Amino acid sequence: MRYAIVTETYPPEVNGVALTVQGLEQGLRSRGHAVSLVRPRQDSDVADLPDTMLVRGAALPRYPGLKFGLPATRRLTRLWTNTPPDAIYVATEGPLGWSAVRAAKRLGIPVATGFHTRFDEYMRDYGAAFLQQTAMRWMRRFHNRADATLVPTRELQDFLASQGFERVVRLARAVDSTQFSPALRDSALRSLWGARTDTPVAIYVGRIAAEKNLGLAVRAFRELQGKRPDARFVWVGDGPAREKLAQDNPDFVFCGIQRGEALARHFASGDLFLFPSHSETFGNVTLEAMASGVPTVAFDYGAAREHLRSGVHGVAVQDDEAFVAATVQLGDNATLRGLMGGNAAEAVRALRPDQVAADFDVLLADLAATRRSYANPATA
Structure with missing residues (x-):
């Protein structure tokens, strides 16, 4: 299978989203799949990277060292027209993430999104509690355009469903007990x-x-x-x-x-x-x-x-x-x-990263198979 992952944060940036996305990418590769990555260019990038499309980014306010990706719908549409992935995972809700969802929908490629950050809660923490509902509406609109929204816990799955989020699917997290001991x-x-x-x-x-x-x-x-x-x-x-x-x-x-x-x-x-x-x-x-x-x-x-x-x-x-x-x-x-x-x-010894990779693989493959059955009903 050929998969694409779109993210606005990625190592060497250090945060939970970046490390989780990298783990999912490596997990799919270890299972023999071709994986392409789309992310903002970082200051440490000195050359083009294999299987990676770097886009322009801008500094993220109040997050020194992090960037968000600028809109790139046309570039992504061209890229995925020439080499269409079987399914796409969009990890972040910034301008690059929105571009990826638009391009995927335009091309008829199944897309899953990841709900990694409670931006509605961030509004409160940074003194803008009056924007919490606005942030929730913005996130709901983004994720409901996808074929599935992935969350790490049953609690969050139930909460988002109660807020009008559709097609919310739990993908468990794991920890490498050979590293942390x-x-x-x-x-x-x-x-x-x-x-x-x-x-x-x-x-x-x-x-x-x-x-x-x-x-x-x-x-x-x-x-x-x-x-x-x-x-x-x-x-x-x-x-x-x-x-x-x-x-x-x-x-x-x-x-x-x-x-x-x-x-x-x-x-x-x-x-x-x-x-x-x-x-x-x-x-x-x-x-x-x-x-x-x-x-x-x-x-x-x-x-x-x-x-x-x-x-x-x-x-x-x-x-x-x-x-x-x-x-x-x-x-x-x-x-x-x-x-x-x-x-x-x-x-936590039984929470293995390879099992998460397998579950992620199955989820994306199911989205791809469902889309193919819609496109070719005679073969379904």
Whole structure:
């Protein structure tokens, strides 16, 4: 089969959407399919890449280092007229994503979209709550033009259906337990953080930005520190809020963006993963923390609701006060953390990326077969 993937973010950019899209692309390739990629040109691109169409992009406001793709309907129509894919996956709702859906519909190629980002919640987090319903209408209009909209959880599938989204299909997420593992815990790395063997280390991994509700993580850690003055808070990632956060909290340890084995070592060397975000569609980092044997405190939605059993793998909470209380309880109880961390690592071991790739392949192939049966009813 020949598939095309369209995305406005892609590694080396570091965010959940970019890494998820790359995983899906690699999964399809590993299954023997031809995959072409369409994305904005990045500053690091010095030459054309095989099986990749690079389009012009523009800086994304408030997201330094990220771009959105400019409209490219005509280019995509020409490309897919000459070499039509059997099915197309559009991962993002920006101008490039809209262009891809238009071109696919014009050419009669089946197209699936991915719902990766709660832009309606972002409106609230950036002080524009009055635009939440507008954002929801915009997303609904975009996704309802597709033959299927892929979501990672049953919870999100039900929510979007209640908001008038059509043809919403769950595609589960996975985590590579050969990469993220408790075995990568690194005492030398912990020493760099100023942590001894018995020092409780809270860790946050992700974008350091307003939409992540980081003030709550800070408050919860300060409460923990009241009981355990030796506790440390380690931050992995970058974003527009990092400078102010570091300025206000000089005792915090900032490690910047980490990738590959270095990221896995940072995860495994923490003792408690704090994930205070209200606006994720999933939260891949929750699975990565669990696979690393690190109990998680998170709100009861997304990956936490789908995979984290509260009280067994960490704590899934309903409100801010419960988040703070769980942080203090786990941060001050090494025995409980160890038990939950072991349970968490075991619980996600069966979530294999190759199974997600197989499910994605079947979904796209079914869309292609359905479209062919409509085009050739005599052979159906």
